[in-house]
Amino acid sequence: MNNDIAILKVEGLTVYQGSYLAVRDVSFELLPGTDTAIVGPNGAGKSTLVKAVLDLIPRSAGTIEILGRPIARLGNLRHTLGYMPQNFIFDRSFPISVSELVGLGWTKEGKKKDLFFSKLWRQDREKSAAVVEALRRTDAYHLQHQAIGTLSGGQLKRVLLAYCLVMPRKLLVLDEAFAGVDVQGAADFYALLNELKREEGWTVLQVSHDIDMVNRHCDRVLCLNQSIVCTGKPEIALSPQNLLATYGPGFSRYQHQH
Numbered sequence: 001m002n003n004d005i006a007i008l009k010v011e012g013l014t015v016y017q018g019s020y021l022a023v024r025d026v027s028f029e030l031l032p033g034t035d036t037a038i039v040g041p042n043g044a045g046k047s048t049l050v051k052a053v054l055d056l057i058p059r060s061a062g063t064i065e066i067l068g069r070p071i072a073r074l075g076n077l078r079h080t081l082g083y084m085p086q087n088f089i090f091d092r093s094f095p096i097s098v099s100e101l102v103g104l105g106w107t108k109e110g111k112k113k114d115l116f117f118s119k120l121w122r123q124d125r126e127k128s129a130a131v132v133e134a135l136r137r138t139d140a141y142h143l144q145h146q147a148i149g150t151l152s153g154g155q156l157k158r159v160l161l162a163y164c165l166v167m168p169r170k171l172l173v174l175d176e177a178f179a180g181v182d183v184q185g186a187a188d189f190y191a192l193l194n195e196l197k198r199e200e201g202w203t204v205l206q207v208s209h210d211i212d213m214v215n216r217h218c219d220r221v222l223c224l225n226q227s228i229v230c231t232g233k234p235e236i237a238l239s240p241q242n243l244l245a246t247y248g249p250g251f252s253r254y255q256h257q258h
Contacts, residue, residue, distance in 0.1 A: 005068050007032055007171050007203040008053065013062035015045070015052045022048040024227040026062070030171070035197060035204040037214040039238075040224040041247045046207040047086060049224065050175050053205070054083055067170060079107060082164030086176035086207070088156060092149030098159050099144040102131045105163040134162040138192065154185040158192075165196065172197075174206035178213075186210065190217055211238060 006029040015023040023045040030036055038046045051057045053064055055071045064071040067080065074081075082105075106127045135141040140158040143151065151159065157177060164172055177193075178186040190213055197204055208214050214221060214234060221237035223229040223246040230242045243251055 005032075006030060006065070007067060008205065009063075009065040010053060011063045013049070013052060013064065014060045015048050015057065016060050017048065021226065023052065023224075026224070026228055028222060028228065028231060030203050030205060032170075032203055033197075033201055034219045035194075035206070035217065036220040036222060037218040038205070038207045038222045038224050039209070039211065039214060039246070040229075041251075044225045044246075046224055047175050050173050050205065050207055054081065054173060079167055080170040082169040082172040082202075084157070084160050084164065084172075084174045084177045086179050088160060090148070094149065096148055097144065098140065098146050098148055098151070099131050099135065101148050101159060102134055102162045102166050103127055105166045106130050107167065130166050131162075134166040135159075137165060137196065138162040154181045154189070157181060157185075157189055161189075161193070161196070165200070169200065169202060172202045172204050174204065176207050176209065178208070178210065186213065193217075211243070214238070 008030040010029065011027045013023060013026040014021070026049060028036075038049060040046055048057065052059045053071075055064070066074060067077055069075075069077060132141065132144070135144055138158045138161050140155065140162055143155060143159065148156070148159065174193075178189060181189065193204070194217060196202065206218075215238055218234055220232065221234050222231045223237055223242055225246055229246045230237050236242070
């Protein structure tokens with residue numbers, strides 16, 4: 001792929017939730033290998049924006065292209081997208097193991113299913129190997145036989161990251177990936193994410209409330225409050241003036257000590 005081609009290009013995106021204007025005329029693009037954070041107050045439209053970008057909810061106006069192709073015509077390129085929602089809602093009594101969940105993210109990309117048993121057996125071995133490798137790289141291998149309903153918040157985040165890792169991805173979208181994880185757990189997860197991002201060449205789009213973490217780890221920031229208030233490198237976008245314009249009076253920025 002030509003590195004000049006944007007991984008994601010959004011133009012004039014507008015989203016209504018009923019009669020409420022949630023996102024207004026948003027445009028931006030992500031270049032390969034970059035890590036971009038969306039920040040803003042509660043109700044600013046951050047989660048709505050990423051769901052619309054992934055075509056999970058309808059949009060009222062605007063265009064979205066991924067890898068140079070309209071989102072509605074991605075076809076097999078959908079396998080190059082990874083998504084970690086803010087809340088992974090499931091029935092905790094459902095009998096599925098960690099390895100089975102991660103395996104759901106694997107597919108024989110770009111090839112038709114072959115009904116010959118030998119081919120199916122080889123594909124099953126490839127899938128099993130990919131699941132084991134993804135769990136090892138996310139420090140979750142020891143959880144492989146555990147039921148997902150028994151996982152802690154931090155463990156579940158690592159398993160969902162393994163789900164994204166089990167296939168080659170170009171774009172990873174994280175919606176408040178660290179919600180429900182303590183400060184040290186979030187720092188450890190960020191370190192793992194950065195390591196995998198470098199190794200895999202992922203382009204990352206993430207929603208975050210943690211300004212300090214964003215400042216440390218992201219290349220670019222979109223300050224959002226229905227529309228884009230400002231965008232740029234963290235040292236520019238996260239200036240006191242821009243944060244005031246985005247969040248309004250009373251915003252308090254804090255820093256973690258590690």
